[in-house]
Amino acid sequence: MNNNRRNNNFTHNVLFYAVMFLCIMGIAYFFLGGNQSNGQSKTVSQTEFISELKSNKIKSVQLQPNGGVYHVTGTYRKPQTNNNSTSGFALATQRDSKVSQFESSVLESDVTVNQLQKYADRHNVKISTHAEESNSVWMNLLLTVLPLVIMIFFFYMMMGQAGQGGGGRGVMSFGKTKVKPADPKKNKVRFSDVAGEEEEKQELVEVVEFLKNPKKFTRLGAKIPSGVLLEGPPGTGKTLLARAVAGESGVPFFSISGSDFVEMFVGVGASRVRDLFDQAKKAAPSIIFIDEIDAIGRRRGNGMGGGNDEREQTLNQLLVEMDGFQGDEGVIVMAATNRSDVLDPALLRPGRFDRKILVGRPDVKGREAILRVHAKNKPISPDVDLKEIAKQTPGFVGADLANLLNEAALLAARRNKNEIDASDMDEAEDRVIAGPAKHDRVESAEERKTVAYHEAGHTIVGLVLNDARVVHKVTIVPRGRAGGYAIMLPREDQMLMSKKNAKEQIAGLMGGRAAEELIFKSQSSGASNDFEQATQIARAMVTQYGMSDKIGPVELQSSGQVFTGQGYDQSPYSQKTAALVDEEIRRILSEGHEEALHIIETHREQHKAIAEALLKYETLNEKEILSLYRTGKMPEKAQATANEAAYAKTFEESKRALERKEDEKRENKSDDTSATAQLAASEQPTQPPTPAQSTQPSAADKASSHEGQDQPESHDDTTDSDHDE
Known part of the structure; x- marks a missing residue:
């Protein structure tokens, strides 16, 4: 059946392009070849040509033999009246126009070149003869058709690319969805990879069990929710939860963004919705995941775009497809958004997205669990307390915590460390909150x-x-x-x-x-x-x-x-x-x-x-601030840290001085290398400070x-x- 469909599509496409080619050729012939003459030339018969040659009206003649026929072109001594000239682009006959050139044809059997030369010698008319061009007709045809063929070829390529971009190969493939089901074997995400969202995972366990064993629910008359909406702030792991559901259930996972449905052509979004659900039903049991569904699911009737708005048509088709679900089809729609307040009420009613799961910001326990998940593949120093870091990062979501650990790893690598220690985590936290430090900024x-x-x-x-x-x-x-x-x-x-x-x-x-x-x-x-x-x-x-x-x-x-579709001028x-x-x-x-x-x-x-x-x-930490507030003095450890910072400064200054002296010696091409080595050994401190000690330069x-x-x-x-x- 599929082969027959391909053959029919191929036949239809070939016929379509053949008819288009013939139409373009006919138009080109009408405009380019239908009338070779223009306003400065006319076509005359053989009798008229010989008569005008005898009556001394012709100034020059050119002859070109072509298969037993002389093709004659010439010039008049004075412009002549063209009583029957028409233009290929004109709708009415142009009468009484003046021409200075003419074209004609003379059969070789009727007249010879010598006879024409005899008539021309009487009135001093110049006659020239050109060699026969056997390929002139084919050359003219090639020059006429070749640009059209090139244009058709590029047109075909453009339509083919557009068809492939829509998921197919034909001109009408804009309505095909671009999404392809993810291979269940390649999806390695499981619920164990999602930390800090225990309640949310528990809500989705039923979905996984239904996809694995639907009879467990259907025999009791239960119906699994046809739609699950994940709502919450950005970065809380909504997409990761959907992937975990697909990974746990082992079913095809169709993932698409809401903006992928909308194109410049009207009706494309609705067609892609139909195609997406058709593919999901064929691969059932399966999961459809629509990320950022607010791109097509916004509230209707807000006066924006009119009644034929492309987004509204796409939403209407989505509503129809979701409402037509049956419990035994095994297709579940999941969607994610961080603006559930702008969604259309019809999309949120029971029977469509009848289960809403809030994926909120994690609490302190959730943040600690997320930190431990992201710290699995990173060497963490024993002085790093992830529980304390979780307390110091209220309001952070999973994406923020992952970025925090990544910044700490980058800092440790920049400092040539083998582990991520507490100083790296502290600096990374400051960078995530306020940005990188600008130590070189000059101020009074x-x-x-x-x-x-x-x-x-x-x-x-x-x-x-x-x-x-x-x-x-x-x-x-x-x-x-x-x-x-x-x-x-x-x-x-x-x-x-x-x-x-x-x-x-x-x-x-x-x-x-x-x-x-x-x-x-x-x-x-x-x-x-x-x-x-x-x-x-x-x-x-x-x-x-x-x-x-x-x-x-x-x-x-x-x-x-704001921007909920309720109007903009209502106070x-x-x-x-x-x-x-x-x-x-x-x-x-x-x-x-x-x-x-x-x-x-x-x-x-x-x-x-x-x-x-x-x-x-x-910079002062919590312990130092409390000591200053209660006693007016810094704790003793802080004084030692200040001494270490001064020691680090001395070490860096001596190191730079040594480098300057070595550069001077290289410029002078000194051969006394042993003296330089002794100078380096005498000026270098016996124990350089650790990287953690040198991260806090002094105020000076x-x-x-x-x-x-x-x-x-x-x-x-x-x-x-x-x-x-």
């Missing part, structure tokens, strides 16, 4: 001091208001756009945000500006990012969480309200309410600012101690700048998103 002493006291202000407020947050690290080393930053970590993972916690976060963000105002009696642009984060928290308190006494327990703005509340919202936001921010001023004012000595330590050491070794962008708590916004989920 005044600006550096401003940054130190600014970050010390965040730290002091965070230490005083430490019921929910703990100060983990503070630094004035510029990274990315931040001139410095302070990291505040929650004591434990939070799913809810209290009003007290929100106000403490706002006060902590205002600590940098409050310190500048108290110490320097001025304001800088370094608090711009602080204000952005604080304003977001205050607005959420007023419009979403109902934490304003004047507004009351009313939700005025949903977190997922969620009146102008009077909007003014009241702005007033409440300003009041909350002002209260946080006043509280920060009060805390720093009452803790001047601790604030100064932390700022001076930042100017000296540039480098200068950094404060760009006016302060970015503390780079991953603290996860509490809000967790609450929203």
Whole structure:
């Protein structure tokens, strides 16, 4: 049957191109060969030619023999009237036009060249004879047809490429889906490779069991969900879960992105949906996985694109295909999105995507499990505590944690280490949060001091208001756009945000500006990012969480309200309410600012101690911060670390001095190599510092700048998103 179909397709394609070729040839003949004459030439008969030659109207004649016929072309002495000339492109006859040339044909049996020469000699007419060209007709035909053949060839190649891109070989193959089923034997992903999502995996176990043993469910009258929707933030492992389901069940896995259905041609998306489901039904039991389904599943009727929008047609076809499922077909549709709020309600009703699984951000146990999975193939030093790293990375998803370990491995390789140690993990965490350190950035002493006291202000407020947050690290080393930053970590993972916690976060963000105002009696642009984060928290308190006494327990703005297809000009509340919202936001921010001023004012000595330590050491960890806050001094180990850093600096300076002296000796072409070796042995320190000791240069070794962008708590916004989920 397939062979007959191929033969029929081949026959239809050949006939199609043959008819097209004949049509193009006919058009070309009509325009190019139907009338060789133009407005400057006319065709005359043999009798007219001889008559005009005898009457002295012709100036010159050219003869060319061609198979017993003379092809005659000539020029008139004066332009003649062309009473019967027509143009191949003209629709009406052109009368009374003037021509200066003519064409004719003379049979060799009727007249000879000598006779024509006799007539020409009477009136001094020049006659020339050309040799016979046997291939002139074929040459003209070749020159006429060859460009058309080349054009048809390129047209055929273009249509063939377009057909192959659509999954087939014909012109109409745009409607074929590009996806091919993945080989179940090559899919090595299992549920054991997915960490930190135990509840999500448990929900998908039924899907795997149904694909392996459907009779277990059908004999009890149960019907497996026809669609499973995985929703959650980006990077949480939705696609990995779908691959794990396919790997565990061992069935064909059709994976396609939502954007692959949509093309510039109308109806292609719907055709590809039909073709995809036909392939899945033939390979049943199987899994169809549509990644980023919001590309075609957005809410209909939002006034965008009209009623014949290509995306809406694709969605309609998807709805029809999913609604037509039967329980014994063994085809399950899985889809992933991070914007389930924009999906069409018809797509989410029971019978289609009737099982929704939230793949959220992992908790501390989940993060530890994810770290252990990604650390399997990496040499980790014993001083690395993955549990502690999991506590230090709230809000990180699986992709962030994988990137964290990869950055640590890159740093260890850059430092020529054989293992990834704690210093590499610490630096990698800073790079993921704020970007790479910029030690070479130049800044003035005044600006550096401003940054130190600014970050010390965040730290002091965070230490005083430490019921929910703990100060983990503070630094004035510029990274990315931040001139410095302070990291505040929650004591434990939070799913809810209290009003007290929100106000403490706002006060902590205002600590940098409050310190500048108290110490320097001025304001800088370094608090711009602080204000952005604080304003977001205050607005959420007023419009979403109902934490304003004047507004009351009313939700005025949903977190997922933008671009949900509900319209763009609809205001969620009146102008009077909007003014009241702005007033409440300003009041909350002002209260946080006043509280920060009060805390720093009452803790001047601790604030100064932390700022001076930042100017000296540039980076302080949690233990050092607590020691400065309680005793005003750095712990003894920190002093030893400072001595080690100074020793590392001396070692590097002596090494560079030695290299300079060796370069000078090479330039002078000195032969006394033994003296150079003795000098190297005498100047080099007996024990170089370890790489971990040399990773913290002292404040005197480098200068950094404060760009006016302060970015503390780079991953603290996860509490809000967790609450929203």
